[in-house]
Amino acid sequence: VVKISDVAQEAGVSIATVSRVMNNQPNVNGELSKRVRDAAGKLGYRPNGIARSLRTRSTAVITLIISDIANPFFTAITRGVEDVARESGYSVLLCNADEDSEKERIYLGVAEQSQSAGVILSPHKAHSDIRSLRAAAIPVVVIDRPLSGAEDSVLVNSRDGAQAATDHLIDSGWRRPALITGPKDATTAIERLHGYRQAIRAHGGLEEIFVHAPFRQQGGAQAAAALLDSANPPDALFVANAQMALGVLDEVRRRDLRIGTDLGLITFDDAPWAPFVSPPMSVVAQPAYDVGVQAAQLLLNQIKHGVPKEARHVTLSTTLIVRESSRRIRAD
Amino acid sequence: VVKISDVAQEAGVSIATVSRVMNNQPNVNGELSKRVRDAAGKLGYRPNGIARSLRTRSTAVITLIISDIANPFFTAITRGVEDVARESGYSVLLCNADEDSEKERIYLGVAEQSQSAGVILSPHKAHSDIRSLRAAAIPVVVIDRPLSGAEDSVLVNSRDGAQAATDHLIDSGWRRPALITGPKDATTAIERLHGYRQAIRAHGGLEEIFVHAPFRQQGGAQAAAALLDSANPPDALFVANAQMALGVLDEVRRRDLRIGTDLGLITFDDAPWAPFVSPPMSVVAQPAYDVGVQAAQLLLNQIKHGVPKEARHVTLSTTLIVRESSRRIRAD
DNA sequence: CTGAAAGCGCTAACAG
DNA sequence: CTGTTAGCGCTTTCAG
Numbered sequence A, B: 001v002v003k004i005s006d007v008a009q010e011a012g013v014s015i016a017t018v019s020r021v022m023n024n025q026p027n028v029n030g031e032l033s034k035r036v037r038d039a040a041g042k043l044g045y046r047p048n049g050i051a052r053s054l055r056t057r058s059t060a061v062i063t064l065i066i067s068d069i070a071n072p073f074f075t076a077i078t079r080g081v082e083d084v085a086r087e088s089g090y091s092v093l094l095c096n097a098d099e100d101s102e103k104e105r106i107y108l109g110v111a112e113q114s115q116s117a118g119v120i121l122s123p124h125k126a127h128s129d130i131r132s133l134r135a136a137a138i139p140v141v142v143i144d145r146p147l148s149g150a151e152d153s154v155l156v157n158s159r160d161g162a163q164a165a166t167d168h169l170i171d172s173g174w175r176r177p178a179l180i181t182g183p184k185d186a187t188t189a190i191e192r193l194h195g196y197r198q199a200i201r202a203h204g205g206l207e208e209i210f211v212h213a214p215f216r217q218q219g220g221a222q223a224a225a226a227l228l229d230s231a232n233p234p235d236a237l238f239v240a241n242a243q244m245a246l247g248v249l250d251e252v253r254r255r256d257l258r259i260g261t262d263l264g265l266i267t268f269d270d271a272p273w274a275p276f277v278s279p280p281m282s283v284v285a286q287p288a289y290d291v292g293v294q295a296a297q298l299l300l301n302q303i304k305h306g307v308p309k310e311a312r313h314v315t316l317s318t319t320l321i322v323r324e325s326s327r328r329i330r331a332d
Numbered sequence C: 001c002t003g004a005a006a007g008c009g010c011t012a013a014c015a016g
Numbered sequence D: 001c002t003g004t005t006a007g008c009g010c011t012t013t014c015a016g
Helices: A004-011 A015-022 A030-043 A049-056 A072-087 A101-113 A131-135 A158-171 A187-202 A217-229 A242-254 A288-305 B004-011 B015-022 B030-043 B049-056 B072-087 B101-113 B131-135 B158-171 B187-202 B217-229 B242-254 B288-305
Strands: A061-066 A091-096 A118-121 A140-143 A152-156 A177-181 A210-212 A236-239 A264-268 A282-285 A313-316 A319-321 B061-066 B091-096 B118-121 B140-143 B152-156 B177-181 B210-212 B236-239 B264-268 B282-285 B313-316 B319-321
Touching (some): A049 B049, A049 B101, A091 A101, A091 B101, A101 A118, A101 A131, A101 B091, A118 A288, A140 A288, A158 A236, A177 A187, A177 A217, A187 A210, A217 A242, B061 B101, B072 B091, B072 B288, B101 B131, B118 B288, B158 B282, B158 B319, B236 B242, B288 B313
Parallel strands (some): A061 A118, A140 A152, B061 B091, B140 B152, B177 B210, B236 B264, B264 B282
């Protein structure tokens, strides 16, 4: 592998000069500069980023740790952070924690040890351990699920969205709307539950029916099965994310239930396929791309101006998109 | 930040000893070892991975560069890679080249400069430049689209899959099946075109109808529009990936076409939503997870035993899954 | 404007 | 079994 001293020798200058031209610093004689570039080109010199990082204690990459790469919500976020990161010359390294605290811990470790310029984290559980990043003075912004509150965050108001969805189900004439939400220890799952409850309580005489399940297709399927098999099954389902919704759809089909007459359905997240399933799925859409954009901006800001003493929190809103799965069509 | 010498001082030993215990090397007195661990714990010492890498010229991370994070084919691959990488103690850094040669180039650069243990690449175009990785002696395996052939690869036989899909369309009674494939410079797009052509030619008297478009939802929509607006429109569509299929579905709906009577439809990739759209989508499924698994195994093998003189190529097969979108229902 | 030299934090001979 | 020491490849004062 060719290194800086090789180039220096080839060009007949010192390594300091090579370093200067490679970093486009001013104060270099034009002719020398050319000689260095030629030498570098000829030798195929590629600066060693590791060595540079060790010296400068910095890199131009930001680490994005998401909960589940198969979830369209997170992929949309990813695009958002990539778009703004790139504008500022940063690359983004994506880590898929896969709803697993252990994987998350590992990736947090590599982010730290690889001297990431900053990390955007969607914490798996409320007690993800960010301390080592703070100790290493690495900027952090938290997305989707809040952490201690001491760090910048961009969240979306799940609760209101859930309430709106539940209200909509009730207003559409469904009498026993149930909620399939995520695990008990996921903040978003709990927030969605709160919103659902508020709506149920606001209307009188309705029963709260809900079940916790993993934020996965399987989880949705099993939860739906449990609910539908119960003695007094719900007549409508509000599902807490798109992945689970797919599982629910599977279970619904297996039972030959007709959505719209036998069962109402609405889900969180406007997945790309939502308009095309049968019938078109009503959803409460999260501004995922925007979450990514704002998180990246917050992070870049920290990278430039240092970690702020006062954490900034931005909260985005959902929007209810009514298609057909939630409408009630009288069978009679 | 606390470094190795701080720990050494605290524990009253040399930095070499600290290094040894941190790396679980044998030949360390039990008592000293304990003292070091205590000191490290007390001080909150975290080894600096950058420095370590600089010294050892290696890391335990493998870089996976995919073409499009929103494409379920690639997310499935990702899982496969992660599962086997993790078993061997490697982390995987995911880079979304986003069907953009420039982004790909940048990520290739960070993989090299960050001394990645190896990279798995889904090349955007057939002439992606891998040379710097080879120069840096970084193991590479190529997936999905072939490169020069001089590197390990795991591909799937698109051509046969495409042929099978087209045959199926014809056998189902469609008379003017058209293909919507990817860009001209994408190998997979071309392979699928070849397969389509083979099928069309094998049956006599059929016209070849195809259009190239970006491997995106938008691309699918525009291609479908163009085809459907043409003087002599096709009666069936074979779409080259799941993303595009969503766009086609959109266009079909806009025109109020009934799939199954007005139009036959089949697509590459068994996306999670494929069974749930209306009507359930026939697909030719690629063994995506398996592609990831095999690629990771090949890579790990290279990392352990060095780059083989003879490149190994594995080719996986597709499987045709007939659901309803491709069946022809006589309107009369 | 250019070069010499001092490290960044860590590992790995090499002695002891 | 433990410590000393020489770098990994680069950036950056500090002199000249």
